[in-house]
Amino acid sequence: MSHHLFKELSNQPIQLQPNRVWRTYSGGKLIDQWQQQPAPEDSSFPEEWVASVVKAVNVGREHLQEGLSKVKLADQSITTLQEVIDSDPVAFLGKAHLEKFGSQTAVLVKLLDSSERLTIQVHPDRQFAESKFQSRFGKTEAWYVLGGRTIDGEEPYVLFGFKPGVTAEAWKSLFELQDIPGMIDALHRIPVREGDIFLVEGGVPHAIGSGCFLIEIQEPTDYTLRTERTTPRGNHVPDKACHQGLGFDEMLNCFHYENHSLEQIKHKWTKQPSLLQESSGGNLSALIQSTDTDRFTMDRLTVNDVFTHKLNGTFAIAIVTQGKGTLSYESGMIVIGQGNTFFLPVSISTMKWNSEGELPLQVILCYPPTS
Template sequence: MDERQGKENQVDGHFPEEWIMSVVEARNKGREHLLEGLSVVAGNDITLREWIKGDPEKVLGKAHHEKHGSGTGVLVKIIDSAERLTVQVHPDRKKAEELFFSSYGKTECWHILGGRAINGVTPYVYLGFKPGVTREQWEKLFWDQDIEGMLNCLHRYEVKPGDTFLIEGGTPHAIGSGCFLVEIQEPTDYTFRIEKTTPSGFRIDDFMCHQGIGFDRMFDCFNYEGRTREDTLKKWKIPPCVLQEGGGKREVELIGYKYTPYFGMTLLEVEGEMDVPEESVFSGMYILSGKACFTSGREMMEANAGEQYFLPADTSFMIKNRGNEPFRALRFRGPESE
């Protein structure tokens, strides 16, 4: 994370996430006095949430505004895990409405950007229950804090750059050590953790485990339907789909609305130039590598690796590669609106 942000004295810290295009406040016990999680508009010193509220229909698009209101309906994170993150689950929309009076749950999607072996261990993830796991068994493992037993209930997969996984609300999961990935999700921070101590020994407050609803209702949020290793991959590993290619440009769909109506994400690769036509709804962009010039009418700006952009509805522009390597960027879309 520090390397991509160009920081000196780069370290692996306890905050392994960068939130992109965020209008969501983070829920961190003991840090309630800090306004964390909200993206800020560069050069204006206001949050993206405040800026959108100035004219939400124009910024987000009429169709989105009519269906989803003045929120973006999506949150994007860049995650770098120096250690395995805790085993957790997120509520689906039904449970989120019941427990938090929220219109959004926390279905999410991971796209692996890279990785590094840590202590000789190849990057990996845990995803979904194995067949035969019961609620009673899962609760006992929690109260015993039998971490090895918990992990043995889940499927473990080694991952490589380009892999994409959909994690529906209710599905237990954990990001393993050494994963560098982008996560696109519904715009909430409801996370139930069933480990009370991180692998490195950091103590997790009970509230951060059950999010204030109590442990009994926390266990209501798990989907205990187990699947075989092969069926789990068939259901949740998403294959890439090339949308356009040729003339020094390429666009690949990483997750589309045919898999979930909650969000979409594509990868843009530009060796020369690419026209980005206007769309009736907003989108976002995160620059993975290279540098380019964005041109829209008479306006022009330089774009560099590590930068993030919010693209209002009806925005069109041209990308012109200005480097010696392909310009690569992720483009994010909110929930299906038409």
């Protein structure tokens, strides 16, 4: 692979190739529509992984290379984002990041669209991930809801957190009986709408319901532990896809058995945008801040004319969620539009966004943990 092509990329936005990933649930029609595909449909590829240096873990599909983001080079050849970064980690990620996290981004971003409820699940916190998966990263995540749809008469919703009274013993019993209505009833059901923000810490039980279209930012792993042995559409979930090789007792130990009222859940884990910068041309708001978690941060940029802002010594991952226009940076300019995704190397500091469509240009910017 020609490294001089990589070098050119280190001072410009890197457009990422579409990167759909197979999952145990169905969806993806709204991602198809958002990407302006000719025949949008739900399938077993309900997620788009953005700037991913993480391989997807799909039981029975281990022979496939799924999940890693790809980049088209100037000579039209295709390589992975990880290979590009590895060619000069300091130029792409920055020295401080490299020293703390190595040549991986330490963050994973996805778009997700569910046409059915996902199985009830939990992700490991860092302590559990370290001791059971020998991983320095758990899978704390956050959701920013882009929209949704009504499916079989149900508005978009999520299941989140144990209700008061749910104990480890009661949860184990529900699992062993495979009492799925009982498991669902043990969690709070929360309707969601466009603009909602949730922080989902490791150890918190949850399930994204049907009809949710959202951006998920998370620690860079694919550790998901599931308590349902049959998916809502009737597919068998292999044991290993439930416990990831740990066994069912260890899987149940991954849950944090804390009970919360709905008010406590909302107070603790739902977030409100916070204005960071505003001008006549647009505004920048924080969605997930470093005071919320030390795992990642996420901002929303809304541009109705021209808006300039700086990246503060970090790289970023950009998703153009609506509108069209241009992005100018130190050494050039690119045309951007809804559905485009980019990796923005650390060397790009000042960016000028120009909205040229009928709708305001909206961009979600995702950042790694601070180094």
